[in-house]
Amino acid sequence: MSADTATRVEDKLYLNRYLVDAGRAHIKVRPHTKPSPQLLSLLNVCPAHCYELNSAGQVEIATDGCVECGTCRIIAEASGDIEWNYPRGGYGVLFKFG
């Protein structure tokens, strides 16, 4: 993905309201050395661009901008690549319109 597109997603997320549960990510990526194809696909599929490659080539997640759609769960929970939960009650995205 181009840097240009990534910037635009962040602009979109900036419009939303969130109550971030600091230090309690509701989705966790299983530690790995080489990412599975499922994990790699999340770099593009996640509509909030929460997944990114780090300098070591591993997939990392930052859940602050998550819109709680569940797409990554559909793709990568069964393989054990990610652990998926809802945020604690009251936290996460707070839609004004929905």
Add this chain to the structure above:
Amino acid sequence: MIEERFDAIVVGAGMAGNAAALTLARRGLKVLQLERGEYSGSKNVQGAILYSDMLEKLVPDFREDAPLERHLVEQRFWMMDDNSHTGLHYRSDEFNEERPNRYTIIRAQFDKWFSKKVQEAGAVVLCETTVLELLQDAYGKVIGVRTDRKNGQVGADVVVLAEGVSGLLGTRAGLRKTPDKSNVALAVKEMHFLPQETLEARFNLRGDEGAVIEAVGTISEGMTGMGFIYTNKESISLGIGCLVADFEKTGQTPYGLLEKFKQHPSVAALIAGSEVKEYAAHLIPEGGFKAIPQLYGDGWVVVGDAAQLNNAVHREGSNLAMTSGRLAAEAIFQIKSRRDPMTKENLALYKKMLDESFVMKDLKKYRDMPDLLHIQAQNFFLTYPQLVSKAMTNFLRVDGTPKREKEKTTFRSFLAARSLTGLVGDAFRLARAWR
């Protein structure tokens, strides 16, 4: 947190959960509804179109105070290629009736209203509470839930799972599987605000009239998908959705598709100068009849999107959700009135009532549609829209070519792209899946 026991716990406050909680409370049952958002509606995402008939069965006079945006008088279907669209356009003044059939709504606002009705009926609604797991006895019977509140266990005779398309409780307890990636679509949506007069002029609307555009074609890059544009009072809900399996396979980004859709010349003029105020994403069940899981068991029922009750062909979901929630509640009430236990055997009544309703009848009618559209995505979403566009431009452009030759060119382009067997086969398969 709550020492007392309830007759029923409803998990979730979307269309299905609110319909269930409202019906149960009105029937005099002691109901607890749990919602993880800060208020009912704050986690819910939809296009959104509301169907009056199913809501009238729950709140007959809803038009008096429900936050409705516009009643729909016009529907446009677009088949798009990169520069054009071929449209089917239906508008009727008969939709300007006293009790209109379809409205656009904004879910966060509508659901807040719906939740107020639930509370007025006597249900206890507890927000900012995430349910972590179902409590089951040694025999697997569901006997309550555990929430993320302090001492967060609550017991009930029956749990209504209205937990939405990504519901975790039922799948964690092994009551149903997580939806397959080829049976769910990911849709992304933006809210575009415009001055009311501008919006009404662009869509040719007067007063509270509203219009809907639904579009397929090259906008989905060969994936099974659809774009949509819904008019609200002073905003436009605009989005696009495609199958999760297709996104995974193609590596397309959802926001990339959304941007491309917005930049299409047929769309750009409609939203020019708008202020975007929110970006949302949501999964939509698309598997139809064949993807419906087990709907009831000892101490539980599942309703709405969590049960995959969505008619992808007609793009109806919230009405199926409301109806399933209401019928589940009616079944529970009947069992309760007979003083019978909430066993699997007794709760089968819910499935029986659902089978006799439009919900299952409609889903059964289209049971072969998902297979056809999901497997033949290239033809229906890429090849045909391009061919139709070529045919239209060939028909309309006046350039001195004799008409007979133009017709031949059009016919040959269809043959080249799909072959005669392919064309006849597609028509036959589509007709069979539709009937």
